[in-house]
Amino acid sequence: MHNKIVKLGLIGLGSRGRGLTRNLVHIDGIEIVALCDINPAFFDELSEFFDKSQIQKPDFYTDYNEFLARSDIEGVVIATNWITHIPLAIAAMKAGKYVGVEVGGAASIDECWQLVRVSEETKIPCMLLENCCYGKYELMVFNMIKKGLFGEVVHCECGYGHDLRGLAGRKNNRLYNNMHRNGDLYPTHGVGPIAKMLNINRGNRFVSITSMASKAVGLKDWIKKHKDTDYELVNFDFVKGDVVQSLIKCAHGETVLVTHNVTLPRPYSRFNVVHGTNGIYMEDKKGIFIDGKTEDEKWDCIDDYFDEYGHPLWKEFEASGVKGGHGGMDPLTLKAFADSVRNKTQTPIDVYDTATWMAITVLSEQSIYTGSSPIAFPDFTNGKWIDREESVKSIYSLDDVYPKDS
Numbered sequence: 341m342h343n344k345i346v347k348l349g350l351i352g353l354g355s356r357g358r359g360l361t362r363n364l365v366h367i368d369g370i371e372i373v374a375l376c377d378i379n380p381a382f383f384d385e386l387s388e389f390f391d392k393s394q395i396q397k398p399d400f401y402t403d404y405n406e407f408l409a410r411s412d413i414e415g416v417v418i419a420t421n422w423i424t425h426i427p428l429a430i431a432a433m434k435a436g437k438y439v440g441v442e443v444g445g446a447a448s449i450d451e452c453w454q455l456v457r458v459s460e461e462t463k464i465p466c467m468l469l470e471n472c473c474y475g476k477y478e479l480m481v482f483n484m485i486k487k488g489l490f491g492e493v494v495h496c497e498c499g500y501g502h503d504l505r506g507l508a509g510r511k512n513n514r515l516y517n518n519m520h521r522n523g524d525l526y527p528t529h530g531v532g533p534i535a536k537m538l539n540i541n542r543g544n545r546f547v548s549i550t551s552m553a554s555k556a557v558g559l560k561d562w563i564k565k566h567k568d569t570d571y572e573l574v575n576f577d578f579v580k581g582d583v584v585q586s587l588i589k590c591a592h593g594e595t596v597l598v599t600h601n602v603t604l605p606r607p608y609s610r611f612n613v614v615h616g617t618n619g620i621y622m623e624d625k626k627g628i629f630i631d632g633k634t635e636d637e638k639w640d641c642i643d644d645y646f647d648e649y650g651h652p653l654w655k656e657f658e659a660s661g662v663k664g665g666h667g668g669m670d671p672l673t674l675k676a677f678a679d680s681v682r683n684k685t686q687t688p689i690d691v692y693d694t695a696t697w698m699a700i701t702v703l704s705e706q707s708i709y710t711g712s713s714p715i716a717f718p719d720f721t722n723g724k725w726i727d728r729e730e731s732v733k734s735i736y737s738l739d740d741v742y743p744k745d746s
């Protein structure tokens with residue numbers, strides 16, 4: 341039990357925001373004092389939820405300026421649609437609140453710089469709530485890299501493979517982006533964990549990106565199969581290619597292949613691959629091969645490595661009974677954010693990570709629109725990446741578990 345309750349508010353009460361609210365109230369040491377959405381449609385449902393759960397009900401707002409003017413809110417979770425993430429995060433930091441912002445890509449490089457500048461000026465942290473950084477396998481592979489199991493890492497792959505063709509039937513921000521933008525619209529589920537594994541912005545950085553998009557026919561095909569002939573998008577030519585791939589080069593020579601693939605039929609995958617001088621991990625095979633350990637030309641099952649290499653944080657979480665959204669990733673992410681707010685410390689995913697990962701959407705568009713030319717990555721740390729600590733003191737710093745001189 342924490343002796344200091346941290347007071348949080350949440351903006352954006354769509355399906356994600358309501359799910360996060362339900363997760364947050366069950367995490368020890370958090371009180372939700374205010375909720376905000378321009379559309380009050382879900383205020384009654386949430387109000388009932390708090391009543392039924394016998395938890396102190398928050399106040400509801402339709403104007404985020406009034407919400408942010410409350411002095412008791414210490415941290416704000418933003419779960420609105422993509423193009424509002426950065427403007428709202430900036431407003432919240434200016435109001436002195438820690439920011440935890442949901443995932444999505446940026447709309448411009450300029451807004452990424454604004455995010456960084458405001459965080460630096462206000463000294464308020466901004467954490468992308470990239471829950472996949474807290475995935476069981478992502479954390480385990482991170483741990484394996486730090487313990488040297490893969491030797492020197494040479495190449496990684498990651499991305500987002502999810503059959504979301506149904507989006508063609510729902511008028512919302514995600515659909516509009518697929519209609520009008522050709523790039524990796526959702527890079528951070530894949531890139532976040534890999535960036536942590538490669539110490540991006542902490543001794544290493546992304547230096548350039550080259551992207552290519554396939555033709556765009558998946559959504560048109562889905563509409564033809566599922567909608568009436570008078571559906572307004574029946575003849576619409578979507579701009580975003582069905583498969584967008586980006587190859588990122590790192591300062592220390594590693595390459596990272598990032599795939600965005602959401603408009604063709606397929607099972608879910610984050611395409612994770614880590615390949616080093618001692619071996620390889622491949623998510624889609626649930627497989628790992630370690631030179632000299634695994635039988636030649638075979639894959640070991642990654643689960644057989646959990647006892648030895650499972651991340652201490654996940655082991656502790658499993659021992660206490662995994663619960664909460666997305667197989668447990670969501671509560672771990674929210675808890676990490678709330679702990680930083682409570683302790684007034686840096687967030688484990690900081691503003692430089694947030695800007696770098698979100699920028700991939702814009703940089704991939706720039707590359708695609710210039711015939712896959714390489715685009716230089718902005719250095720949002722302004723040179724600080726060279727000698728920043730390998731990892732801020734956080735779940736990603738394993739110093740407590742494996743002290744440096746061991």
Ligand SMILES: NC(=O)c1ccc[n+]([C@@H]2O[C@H](COP(=O)([O-])OP(=O)(O)OC[C@H]3O[C@@H](n4cnc5c(N)ncnc54)[C@H](O)[C@@H]3O)[C@@H](O)[C@H]2O)c1
Nearest residue numbers: 352353354355356357377378379419420421422442443444
């Ligand atoms: N991390 C994950 O696994 C995960 C999963 C699902 C969604 N998401 C992210 O969560 C976010 C929300 O997704 P969703 O499906 O709930 O979207 P949604 O469109 O259903 O909900 C967004 C809500 O934000 C509100 N809103 C927009 N602008 C606002 C403003 N200025 N002030 C107050 N409220 C505002 C809208 O009225 C709407 O209710 C997206 O960024 C999405 O990418 C993340």
